[in-house]
Amino acid sequence: MRIDAVNESTCIVYFGDRISDDTAALVRRATESIRHDLAHLVTDLVPSYTSVMVCYNPNLTDRFGIAAQLRQTLARAPRTEQTESGVNTIELPVFYHPDVGPDLDEVCRFSGLEHDEVIHIHSGQSYRVYAIGFSPGFAYLGITDPRIALPRKSTPRQKVPTGSVGIAGSQTAIYPSATPGGWQIIGRTPSRMIDWDSDSLALVQVGDRVRFRAIDRQEFIALGGHLDEL
Structure with a gap:
């Protein structure tokens, strides 16, 4: 673990430089411990993937004081996940089809697999939320099966519709709102990834697990999905 000062009210706690489930678990436990023990300062x-940025009140402590408090708090934090059942798992329905996944055929060409095989691989595992960023509620999930890990596009689209499910190398993600983007889009979820009226804002948080459930066109529309946003 390393603590680096950013400015007079911010520091970053680093837990390594390798993206993995173990590092993500460390980040999750550290975040929970800091939030619980240092709420009066933070x-x-x-x-993020391998770190936690900590913003603190400079009227109550300085960079030396916060570093000492963080070390004490993290020394007391559990060293392992208490139980995987304690991790929040969110299931998201996804309509995998070229009508809403314009890059599904490209992923098939890359992998040499048929549509059904790509869909089975993508929806057949759970993904950990490694980070949230780029836009509010945009969750970076990993790790994508290498058979379908197509790199991001060299030229991004000017608009990717809300709910689009994409692949970019070893990661997969859902676009919570319509934004530019270069991920390979293979489907779309009717689920809302962001709720401006909720306390947490985003449907998923760092450390959560996400599973995708393949649905057909009829269920997609019944759940509020739209086909006319490309």
């Missing part, structure tokens, strides 16, 4: 926490 104004914001931003967990």
